[in-house]
Amino acid sequence: MSRATTTLPGDPPGGRRAVAVWSIGVAVYFVAVIFRTSLGVAGLDAADRFHVNASALSTFSILQLLVYAGMQIPVGLLVDRLGTKKVLCLGAVLFTAGQLGFAFSPSYGTALASRALLGCGDAMTFISVLRLGTRWFPARRGPFVAQLAGLVGMAGNLVSTLVLARLLHGLGWTPAFAGSALAGVVVLVLTLLFLKDHPEGHEPEPFPHQGAAYVRRQIAEAWREPGTRLGMWVHFTTQFPAMVFLLLWGLPFLVQAQGLSRATAGELLTLVVLSNMVIGLVYGQVVARHHAARLPLALGTVAATAVMWALTLAWPGAHAPMALLLVLCVVLGACGPASMLGFDFARPANPPERQGTASGITNMGGFIASMTTLFAIGVLLDATSDDYSIAFSAVFVLQALGLTQILRLRGRAARRERERLVASRVETVHVPAA
Numbered sequence: 007m008s009r010a011t012t013t014l015p016g017d018p019p020g021g022r023r024a025v026a027v028w029s030i031g032v033a034v035y036f037v038a039v040i041f042r043t044s045l046g047v048a049g050l051d052a053a054d055r056f057h058v059n060a061s062a063l064s065t066f067s068i069l070q071l072l073v074y075a076g077m078q079i080p081v082g083l084l085v086d087r088l089g090t091k092k093v094l095c096l097g098a099v100l101f102t103a104g105q106l107g108f109a110f111s112p113s114y115g116t117a118l119a120s121r122a123l124l125g126c127g128d129a130m131t132f133i134s135v136l137r138l139g140t141r142w143f144p145a146r147r148g149p150f151v152a153q154l155a156g157l158v159g160m161a162g163n164l165v166s167t168l169v170l171a172r173l174l175h176g177l178g179w180t181p182a183f184a185g186s187a188l189a190g191v192v193v194l195v196l197t198l199l200f201l202k203d204h205p206e207g208h209e210p211e212p213f214p215h216q217g218a219a220y221v222r223r224q225i226a227e228a229w230r231e232p233g234t235r236l237g238m239w240v241h242f243t244t245q246f247p248a249m250v251f252l253l254l255w256g257l258p259f260l261v262q263a264q265g266l267s268r269a270t271a272g273e274l275l276t277l278v279v280l281s282n283m284v285i286g287l288v289y290g291q292v293v294a295r296h297h298a299a300r301l302p303l304a305l306g307t308v309a310a311t312a313v314m315w316a317l318t319l320a321w322p323g324a325h326a327p328m329a330l331l332l333v334l335c336v337v338l339g340a341c342g343p344a345s346m347l348g349f350d351f352a353r354p355a356n357p358p359e360r361q362g363t364a365s366g367i368t369n370m371g372g373f374i375a376s377m378t379t380l381f382a383i384g385v386l387l388d389a390t391s392d393d394y395s396i397a398f399s400a401v402f403v404l405q406a407l408g409l410t411q412i413l414r415l416r417g418r419a420a421r422r423e424r425e426r427l428v429a430s431r432v433e434t435v436h437v438p439a440a
Contacts, residue, residue, distance in 0.1 A: 017144045018205055024142035028151070030201045031138040032158045034094050034193045035131040039162030040170065040186065041105045042070070042128050045121070046163075046253050047171040047272070048179075050261075055179060056114040060258075060392070064384030067254045069118055070125035071377035075370050077129035082366025083221055086359060089203040090134045090141070095194060097134070100127025102190025109183030132159070133365045136349060140361055141204040146294070149350050153290025156346045160282040163252060167276045228364040232418040233355025237364075238371040239415065240304045241348035243408025245372025247311050247401055248341035250379045252278060255398075263394035264325045274335050281339020289343040293350055300347045301416060305409075307344035310337045312405055319395045345372050354423055375404050 018024065045052060045066055053063050085093050104124025111117035132155070139151040173182035228234050251259070252275060260271035292299050314334045318326045326334075348368045356364040379400050386397035 018140075018142050020143045020147065023205065027200070027202055028135075028138055028142050030193075030196050031090060031094060031135045032155055034098055034197060035135045035155065036158050036162040037189045037193050038097065038101050038128045038131040039159040040165050040189065041101050041124055043163045043166040043252055044105070044108075044170055044183065044186065045070075046257065046275070047166055048174055049254050049257055050268075051174060051179065052117075056117060058114060060387040061384040062114070064254060064380045066118065066121050067380050068377050068384075070121045070128075071253075071373045071380065073122045073125035074129045075373040075377060077126055078133070078366035078370040078373070079225060079363065080366075081130050081133050082362040082364070083224060084130075085134055085137050085362035085366075086224065090138045091197065091201045091203055093130050094134045094197050094201065097127045097130030098190055098194040098197060100124070100130070102127070102187050102194065105183060105187040105190060109180050109187065133362055133369060136365050137362050138201075138203075140353070140358065148353055149293040149297075150290040152349050153286045153293075153343060153346050156342055157283045157286040157290075160279050160286065160342055164276065164279040164283075167272060167279060171272060224360060224363045225367075228352075228356055228360050228367055231352075231355040231364070232415055232422050233351045234364045234367055236412065236415040236419040237348035237350070237352035237355075237368040239348075239408050239411040240301075240351060240371070241345045241368050242371030242375045243405055243412060244304055244307055244311075244341050244347070245345035246341075246375035246379050246404060247315070248278060248282070248338040249372065249376040250383065250401075251275075251338055253376065254380060255383050259394050259398070260331070262392065264331065274331060277332065277335040278338045281336045282342045283339075285340045286343040286346070289340075289347070293347065297350075300350050301412075304344050304347050305412070307337075307340045308405055308409060311341060312402060314338075315398065315401055319398055348372075351419060354426065355419070371408075375408065379404055 049063060052058075052066065053060075056062075081093065101124050104120050104122070104127060107120030107123060108117055111120055135155050136152060139155065140148065143151050170182060170186060173185065176182075177185070250256075256275055256278070257268070257271050260266045260274055261268055264271075266274070289303055292303065314330075314337045318330055318334050321327075321330065348371065349365060352364045352368045353361065382400035382403075383397045386400065387394070390396050
């Protein structure tokens with residue numbers, strides 16, 4: 007008789023060393039999110055400083071996300087080829103330079119260039135952290151480790167909402183943004199000194215890289231997998247409502263459309279972040295134990311988000327009641343954890359040497375949706391004299407598109423995943439019973 011081993015051959019051991027190394031990578035991502043979301047608490051200040059309207063203001067975030075989304079596949083290829091440490095170091099240099107440039111920008115044009123540079127560096131962080139997790143932790147811990155990374159990122163958003171906002175209004179534009187850039191220097195030094203791509207004895211097998219042919223093959227093979235495409239559309243459909251709210255339009259919506267003070271609006275933005283952190287832990291544990299819960303959780307989040315936005319925007323009074331806004335913010339907190347489920351579709355669909363590329367394709371989804379919605383809301387606000395009910399209706403269009411694609415791909419992805427599972431069971435190593 008024989009019995010199958012409970013771990014895959016070559017599975018990383020995890021443990022304290024893994025946690026320590028992974029924490030350094032996550033710290034880089036944490037700082038990148040602080041810089042990425044810093045405009046969310048400075049949107050009204052930026053409009054005054056650079057004398058721009060809603061469309062021009064949204065261009066800051068649109069350009070940043072355009073660069074971020076456009077860099078996802080190149081970054082995935084770089085991570086697959088160069089490893090995590092080199093890509094994270096480059097990212098830290100770029101996003102720190104972008105934050106410093108934004109602090110000292112004398113004009114709208116230079117500020118735009120600084121946000122683009124920041125977006126380029128930011129784009130190099132999350133995929134690297136996902137790759138670091140797969141190299142240091144057993145595969146069964148993948149969903150929880152990924153959700154935990156997303157949770158730490160939301161903690162960076164919390165720092166923007168609470169700390170950077172106070173620095174901005176207490177010290178002023180340049181000291182607040184320049185001072186925050188010091189965090190980028192700190193994580194760069196930590197990465198250079200202590201981060202390792204993989205534990206000893208778990209080096210990846212050499213994989214030939216042959217220029218353009220390698221790039222085309224990596225992208226084509228990752229895209230061919232239904233799980234990669236399903237992951238991208240899950241990310242697309244779930245992430246953007248909260249991203250748009252936190253990155254730029256949440257504070258103006260709450261202050262100008264709902265008549266709240268900036269302090270109260272900031273507290274509601276904080277609630278979104280706190281909700282995200284709590285729900286992220288729950289989603290990670292649920293999916294780690296019940297893999298089939300991925301799609302129901304994603305679809306449930308999309309439905310809940312659509313319902314809450316519909317109730318808020320269609321409320322008959324001048325302002326929605328505070329209770330409704332509180333529930334809206336709690337539900338928006340589920341969008342980030344739900345978007346992380348996209349990686350749980352792409353990860354099992356691709357071998358280790360293609361994880362970075364597949365994660366890059368998946369990660370593009372939500373940021374393309376966010377970029378499109380940011381632009382649509384800005385244009386609609388200018389066209390309708392700041393009618394937020396019409397402008398935020400753009401959310402439903404993007405949700406409908408993404409939902410259509412999820413329903414179209416779910417069957418194929420599930421069949422392909424079952425085929426891989428059967429194949430892996432056949433290849434499982436058997437150990438003689440004692």
